[in-house]
Amino acid sequence: xxxSYLPVKLYHSVxxxxxxxxxxxxxxxxxxxxxxxxxxxxxSSEEAxxxxxxxxxxxxxVVKDLLSIPVHFIRRPQWDKFKGxxxxxxxxxxxxxxxxxxxxxxxYLGQKFSRAFNVTYDDKDGTHYAEQTCFGPGVSRILAxxxxxxxxxxxxxxxMSIAPVQIVIIPIPGEGVDEYARVLKxxxxxxxxxxxxxxxxxxxxxxxxxxxxxxxxxxxxVGPREASASSVTVVDRLTKKKEQxxxxxxxxxxxxxxxxxxxxxxxxxxxxxDEFTSTASDVSEAKRRMSEGKRVFVVPFCSIEMDxxxxxxxxxxxxxxxxxxxxxxxxxxxQGERCFVCGNQARAFVYVAESY
Numbered sequence: 321x322x323x324s325y326l327p328v329k330l331y332h333s334v335x336x337x338x339x340x341x342x343x344x345x346x347x348x349x350x351x352x353x354x355x356x357x358x359x360x361x362x363x364s365s366e367e368a369x370x371x372x373x374x375x376x377x378x379x380x381x382v383v384k385d386l387l388s389i390p391v392h393f394i395r396r397p398q399w400d401k402f403k404g405x406x407x408x409x410x411x412x413x414x415x416x417x418x419x420x421x422x423x424x425x426x427x428y429l430g431q432k433f434s435r436a437f438n439v440t441y442d443d444k445d446g447t448h449y450a451e452q453t454c455f456g457p458g459v460s461r462i463l464a465x466x467x468x469x470x471x472x473x474x475x476x477x478x479x480m481s482i483a484p485v486q487i488v489i490i491p492i493p494g495e496g497v498d499e500y501a502r503v504l505k506x507x508x509x510x511x512x513x514x515x516x517x518x519x520x521x522x523x524x525x526x527x528x529x530x531x532x533x534x535x536x537x538x539x540x541x542v543g544p545r546e547a548s549a550s551s552v553t554v555v556d557r558l559t560k561k562k563e564q565x566x567x568x569x570x571x572x573x574x575x576x577x578x579x580x581x582x583x584x585x586x587x588x589x590x591x592x593x594d595e596f597t598s599t600a601s602d603v604s605e606a607k608r609r610m611s612e613g614k615r616v617f618v619v620p621f622c623s624i625e626m627d628x629x630x631x632x633x634x635x636x637x638x639x640x641x642x643x644x645x646x647x648x649x650x651x652x653x654x655q656g657e658r659c660f661v662c663g664n665q666a667r668a669f670v671y672v673a674e675s676y
């Protein structure tokens with residue numbers, strides 16, 4: 321195929337089956353998964369690295385802003401990068417057990433593959449090897465993070481942004497309730513919310529339990545009192561807080577609810593992750609803090625280039641943890657700050673954790 325322009329940006333999606341020999345985990349690691357990748361070709365390394373930044377923005381807009389999951393965009397160590405890449409960058413989230421989950425990755429391939437497969441372009445100065453990147457969000461892994469991080473003992477808690485049913489109306493039997501509930505459903509649907517009216521035969525309590533388990537963000541209860549007063553009782557799935565509103569105020573309430581829920585979920589997830597996160601000046605201190613429940617560390621480290629691999633091996637042996645890498649735009653260690661393993665001058669602050 322001959323392309324007459326650059327950049328070239330291609331999207332690839334396919335269902336993949338693999339011979340998985342490691343222990344599988346639902347959604348996190350399976351034998352069947354949806355493979356989604358973007359493959360991009362550029363004339364310059366600057367354009368390619370700009371694409372890596374765009375991929376970072378995309379991951380944060382989806383995972384953090386839309387789904388309320390805090391993520392760290394981390395440059396992987398050279399010994400743990402995608403084979404053949406110049407650099408690998410990954411979006412990591414801290415799960416409720418303190419183990420990190422890679423929710424997506426992007427790779428700066430440089431000219432490694434273009435030279436191997438003779439991917440070139442022509443300009444006024446001649447023929448050149450192209451610069452390449454590839455980017456893959458982990459769709460099922462992102463879903464696993466949503467389920468695990470936001471859920472509670474009552475079941476799922478889904479962000480309004482992705483909930484198949486955003487609002488459920490539960491009628492409390494009584495005079496005028498059925499018609500009032502149906503009008504209410506039409507009113508909310510006309511506001512462009514995904515709303516369900518549960519007119520099943522179960523008791524209201526059973527319906528409360530069912531829809532809480534399914535993670536519907538907002539429950540609206542209407543009984544004879546609400547029907548006669550043109551009001552509603554709203555129940556937040558996250559906080560379980562109940563509030564009575566006049567029907568005429570419902571629209572304004574719903575406009576603010578999604579943003580408030582998103583902020584509350586993100587703050588709650590950050591607090592959960594912070595409970596597992598610590599610093600350590602050396603391996604012994606890290607081991608002590610692990611006995612206190614810490615599972616993720618941000619520590620000074622000698623290097624995420626190949627000369628740091630021996631220290632990484634010691635961390636894996638002594639702590640059972642991996643050097644995840646350095647967060648993009650992180651501060652660099654000052655002169656005199658020492659690697660928490662070997663004591664040499666540190667060149668990066670790295671995340672250290674167990675990973676799925």
